Amino acid sequence: MELQINDQTITVAAEPELPLLWVLRDLLGMTGTKFGCGMALCGACTVLVDGQALRSCVLPVAQAAGKKITTIEGVGATPLGAALQGAWQQINVPQCGYCQAGQIMSAAALLQAKPNPSDADIDTAMSGNICRCGTYPRIRTAIKQAANHGGQTK
């Protein structure tokens, strides 16, 4: 099966119903995308598929074939992704950091759709991503900062 991951074509032998998460992590060794719940409840495994934030733990890999997959390892190649990663570091968002890959991927999809999100937009887009350390206020701040930064550099 051929997958388009971070602008590269990758061939992998996988059962079609195996969740994309395990194809990335276990078959390809791309471990930046995290496992958290296996039921699309926590968002740790969020990736972009054709620009949409999806939970890779419940997405059969066959459904991602032929689509453009972006993971945390590749999102920094876009100005938006880089702005988010920069803001995250400037604000020292992470505590343990485990959920932050998924948080950044959800934030990337949000800012792609809404370059200047309201607090309500942030709640809607980000409430599927759990952070057990409790970095939510800083995530909110970082999204707003990245949004402003994105606006300036355009």
Next chain:
Amino acid sequence: MSAVADEFSPSGGLSRRQFLRQLQAMGGLLLVADGLHIAKAADAARKYGAEGMEHGTVDNPLVFLTIADDGWVTIVVHRSEMGQGVRTGMPLIVADELEADWSRVRVQQAPADEEKYGNQDTDGSRSTRHFLDPMRRCGAAARMMLEGAAALSWNVPVSEVRAANHEVLHQKTGRKLSYATLAKRAAKLPVPAATALRLKTAEEFRYVGKGGVPLVDGHDIVTGRAQYGIDPWFKDMSFAVIARSPVLGGTVKQFDATAASAAPGVQKVLQMPAPVAKATFHPLAGVAVIANSTGAAIAARKLLTIEWDDGANGSYDSDAYRTSLQESARKPGKVVRESGNVDSVLQSAAKSIEAEYYIPHIAHATMEPPCGVARIIAGKCEVWAPTQAPQVTREDVAKHLGIPAENVTVHVTLLGGGFGRKSKPDFAIEAALLSQAMDGRPVKVTWTREDDLHHDFLHTVSVEYLKAGLGADGKVSAWLHRSVAPSLATIFAPNTDHEVGAELGMGFINMPYDIPNLRQENPAAAAHCRIGWFRSVSNIPHAFAVQSFVSELAASAGKDHRDYLLELIGAARKIDPDTMQDHWNHGESPQRYPVDTGRLRHVVETVTQEAGWGKKFAPGHGQGLAAHYSFLSYAAAVVEVDIDEQGRIVVPRVDVAFDCGPQVNPERIRSQLEGAVIMGLSLAMFGEITFKRGRSQQDNFHQYRVTRMNEAPADIRVHLVPAQDWNVPLGGVGEPGVPPIAPALCNAVFAATGKRIRRLPIKDQAKRAT
């Protein structure tokens, strides 16, 4: 496996050394547990702080730092990073004393080796508290060795040279030598004795106590490069999940693996070793499925048919258990602290008030579930694990494999959350056993979220009963408190039926209030699941009960809660914990760490002032207060709530005042307190694991809810109380922010609605009566 059977057999039990070590790991000496008496204050050799921990501290710069030819300084961190910032904070201390330029500092994680590095147990809010001084000595010694090398190079007295910002300057001539140039010569000089060290004054600190240092792992985290325990990857790796006994102490009666073995990608199905009488950190009984991906293993596990023998805990029912705890709490129990005459004063009091509080089991639910990787080559085992207890992991893996500890290397990865769960390395032992079963091939074991919530070392469950007598002036004249909860010592000593010293000393017997007649009792309770330590541990139920009750008393006396609390705390004074029967005192010296009611008063005054305490709110809107001393730090919180007609609670703002003494990395202290607010709100609003037929009833985040972005306060204001000077000994940071949050929230619900919350979680209890 024979070595394991001997070590952990019910008759043999843990060795005394190991038992002591486990107790140390969980945060303190026990006075009596399972018939084993441990000397307390009377013991002349009683050691405090880091010196009381196994392997104590090491302050040798040759162990903790190297300087490369290109000038890069590498500083070793021997404690585990789980979000508290230790990989930034600890090197910061070394770098500061070293006069290193932070932009030329690298950080390296130590493997498990306590003889080399000193104690590595990362819990009890004590890494910085115990290692500030040794790390300062490390950096200062290396700085003086570099100065010595420069003086030798120039053939001048060492008094004429001075290290500053990665180089040494000869003040008279202006000559300079870089650390890169001096490193080799300096390393050959003798390490100065601790007494000969010239430590910096606080005014000379460049990084310690200052802000603006980015996280060491920040870039790796946001780019997906950071390595957690779940991340090591090898081409020939196998991936495992395990079906574990749903009941503590249960065993596999029989199983059928026919269908699972035939599933795609499956490499092996095998039974895990039988359990033992003591839970300790032993893996649970079960059946493992090993496959070519975790996803394949999870799918195949569903095809297993397993018949379990549930054993003695198969009838554990948390509803029935709550009733039994309530019955115990209503009867006299073991007296653990007493002064004055509570009974007669209660009888003659103008008014008496009683209340009972309940907090259920809580799961850690670290975002990275328990997991680990192991491989064995030529009899030597390498483990990669997100462990808070590297040395314990090393020793336990060795025992289970039946090999010497020196043949086990534990690589400590980043932890995707710890909160106490990852002090218990059952997951790493599982990985090692599975690698052994696969002839040494690398195996990664991953717990699914269901596994995590079904088999956690849970926060205890407790009923707290309080009764107080009030005089005609509304003041408390007598106070009775019964705390009843199964002890976390039961995983080491299953017959333990009372809270142990470390639990009693978490905000129960060491309550520093000015009350003339006081009795605290601890009725017995037995455990039926694995009880562990969860961030701030027994402070959670004790603070919830005491701080809620104070609010109830204030309301009953018709007084302002803050004023009432301050009056109860009484005048500023320093209390010897021994006089409160707290001989544990977080393992610290009672002289060095008395309970300072002045500091407790100060955080109450600070937080109420900052939060605008006393403002008038519309109906459905209000503020709640709570204060709590734990881990040698003083915390107070004001939570503001806005509750709509449906009883939906919104928390727009939380203020926290915090005094932990001197602050090494204030930025991470703030982040820890922000996180403590969210975790406290999570457990107060939603946190509950229930049991039926011995089985945890919560499977995943839809049933075990935690606070999400839309439910988190938008505005968390942390007010750090500056220390008077660096002679004040450090308090803990990671845990003490949690305990005041739940009672402050519930007190706010009362202020907003008049409804008292005495049972957590709140869920829909704030719904207005119609």
